[in-house]
Amino acid sequence: MQASGEGSERPRLLGAAALSASFLLLLAGSAPAQNINQSNLFVGYSYIADNLFSGQHANLNGWDISAEKKYLPFFGLVGDVSGLYGSKDLPGSTTCASAGCLVHSSISQYTFDVGIRGSYATNTVRPFAEAMFGEAHTTEYGSGLSNTNNGFDALLGAGMDCRLTRMLGCRVDVDYIVTGSFVVRHNSIRASTGLVFRF
Numbered sequence: 001m002q003a004s005g006e007g008s009e010r011p012r013l014l015g016a017a018a019l020s021a022s023f024l025l026l027l028a029g030s031a032p033a034q035n036i037n038q039s040n041l042f043v044g045y046s047y048i049a050d051n052l053f054s055g056q057h058a059n060l061n062g063w064d065i066s067a068e069k070k071y072l073p074f075f076g077l078v079g080d081v082s083g084l085y086g087s088k089d090l091p092g093s094t095t096c097a098s099a100g101c102l103v104h105s106s107i108s109q110y111t112f113d114v115g116i117r118g119s120y121a122t123n124t125v126r127p128f129a130e131a132m133f134g135e136a137h138t139t140e141y142g143s144g145l146s147n148t149n150n151g152f153d154a155l156l157g158a159g160m161d162c163r164l165t166r167m168l169g170c171r172v173d174v175d176y177i178v179t180g181s182f183v184v185r186h187n188s189i190r191a192s193t194g195l196v197f198r199f
Contacts, residue, residue: 036163036198037121039076042066042171044194048084050109051186052140058107060084064173064192068117080113080132080155082190090140105142111135111177113155126161126169136179153179161196169196 046064051057062084070076089102115132136153140146159173175190 036123036126036161036169037070037073037119038198039070040068040161040169040199041197042068042173042192042194043197044171044192046082046084046190046192048109048177048188048190050084050086050107050188052088052090052107052138056088056090058086058088060086060107060109064190064194074118074120076117076119078113078115078117078130078132080111080115080134082109082111082192084109084190088140090142103142105140107138107140109136109138111137111153111155113153115155119161121161124163127158128160129156129158130175131156136177138179149180151180153177155190157190159192167198169198170194171196 043065044063046062048060048062049057050060062082064080064082066078066080068076068078086107088105088107090105111134113132113134115130117128117130119126119128132155134153134155136149136151138147138149140148155175155177157173157175159171161169161171163169171192171194173192175192177188177190179186179188
C-alpha cells in the first residue's frame with residue numbers, strides 16, 4: 001500500500017512543477033513587447049570566495065544591493081553595496097600557548113562601490129559588463145584576535161538580467177574583486193543572484 005501511495009504522489013508532484021513552470025512562462029510572455037534596458041534596483045544573495053589579509057581563505061555569504069541609473073542607451077551609472085559574513089579558524093596571538101594554535105573567528109566584509117555598467121538588451125534578456133571602484137572594510141574577530149582593514153577595492157564583472165514581468169526580472173552576476181593597496185593586494189570572486197526591479 002505504501003509503494004502505491006508513493007507512485008501516485010510522483011505524477012502529482014510532476015504536474016504541479018509543470019503547472020508552476022507554465023505560469024512563469026505565461027507571466028514572462030504576457031508583458032508588452034519592449035526591451036528591458038531601464039534604470040533598475042537589484043536586491044539579492046551574494047557569495048564570495050575571499051582571500052583575507054591574515055593570509056587565510058574564507059567562504060562568506062551575505063547580501064548585495066545595487067542601483068543603476070540609465071543615462072545613455074548602452075551605459076548607466078551604478079552604485080553597489082554588499083555585506084558578507086562567515087567564520088574561520090585563524091592563527092591566534094595572545095590566547096595561544098603555542099605558535100600554531102588557531103582561534104575560531106567571525107569575519108565580515110562590506111564593500112561600497114560606484115562605476116559604470118554597459119549593456120545590450122532584447123525583449124527578454126540583458127547581458128552586461130561593469131567596472132566599479134570604492135572601498136572594502138574587512139574585520140576578523142575572535143578570542144585574542146582582532147584584525148581590521150580598510151582599503152581600496154576595484155571590481156570587474158559580468159552578468160545577465162532575465163525578464164519575468166514588465167517591471168520584474170532576475171539576475172545572475174559574477175565579479176572579480178581586488179582589495180587592498182598598491183603594496184598588498186588580494187583577489188576574490190563574488191557571485192550574486194536575486195531580483196531586479198525596473199523603473
